[in-house]
Amino acid sequence: MAGEPVNVLFICPNNACRSIMAETLLNKLGQGRFVAFSAGPKPKGQISPYVAETLQQVGYDTTDLRSKHWDMFVTPSSPRLDVVVTLCDSLKDIRMPIWYSNPVRVHWGFSNPEEVEGEDQERVAAFRRCYGDLEQLALKMAALASDGIRGRALAQLLEAIKP
Numbered sequence: 001m002a003g004e005p006v007n008v009l010f011i012c013p014n015n016a017c018r019s020i021m022a023e024t025l026l027n028k029l030g031q032g033r034f035v036a037f038s039a040g041p042k043p044k045g046q047i048s049p050y051v052a053e054t055l056q057q058v059g060y061d062t063t064d065l066r067s068k069h070w071d072m073f074v075t076p077s078s079p080r081l082d083v084v085v086t087l088c089d090s091l092k093d094i095r096m097p098i099w100y101s102n103p104v105r106v107h108w109g110f111s112n113p114e115e116v117e118g119e120d121q122e123r124v125a126a127f128r129r130c131y132g133d134l135e136q137l138a139l140k141m142a143a144l145a146s147d148g149i150r151g152r153a154l155a156q157l158l159e160a161i162k163p
Contacts, residue, residue, distance in 0.1 A: 003147065005035045006154065009084045009103070011091055015040030015067040016048045018087040018110050021131055024060055025138035034142065037079065041094075043067035048114060050127040058131070076100050082150055083158060088112065104155035108137065108162045137161065 008026060012019035019038035026036035044067045052062045073081060074097045081103040086092055089109045096105070110133065113126035140161040149157065 005030070005033055006082045006150075007080055007101075007103075008034055008036045008141075009070075009073055009081050009099075010036060010038045011040060011070060011084060011086045011096075012038070012088045012112075013040050013042055013090060014044045015069075016044040016046065017051050017112060017114050017127075018130060018134065020047050020051050020065055020067070021055065021134050022085070022087060022138065024055055024062075024065065025131075025135055026141060028060070029135075029138045029142040031142065033147070035079070037068075037073065037081075039068045039070040039073060041070055041091075043069050048127075050113070050123060053124070054127045054131050070097055073097075074099060083154055085158070104151060106155055106158045106162070110134070110163070133163065137163065 010019040010022040015038055019040060023036040023038035026034050030036065046067055047065050055062050072078065078100065080101040081099050082101070084096065084099065084103050084105050086105070086107045087110050092107045092109065110130060113130045116123050116126035141158065144157050
């Protein structure tokens with residue numbers, strides 16, 4: 001497996017916010033050493049407009065980003081997954097689908113900026129804070145010496161950098 005990228009699936013309930021940002025960040029910052037995907041058990045069908053705005057403001061193309069159901073990763077023809085990262089506490093102990101590649105599972109709990117109420121500026125600020133926190137984790141993840149490391153050893157590396 002040396003030289004192959006580490007495939008990571010980020011999971012949030014609606015796959016409209018945190019998991020979308022994490023996927024986008026790791027795909028760029030991972031520089032080919034990581035390939036990120038995102039999904040959720042109850043996808044909204046579209047990403048949050050606040051996520052789109054946040055990502056666009058820092059230079060990301062959001063054209064192809066979409067909310068996806070995690071079932072698209074359970075078939076034998078799905079991408080091989082090395083690790084599944086849950087980003088929402090409500091998914092921490094939930095039963096997940098059976099992934100064919102038997103990835104390890106890691107939990108990084110993040111509050112949902114979509115739950116922030118108030119004026120638009122407060123909501124925008126919540127999404128920017130979430131983006132910044134996810135960016136820090138993606139940078140730490142991208143810096144890991146992960147070549148050829150899979151399974152429990154990979155999970156331990158990822159647990160060591162969790163928020």
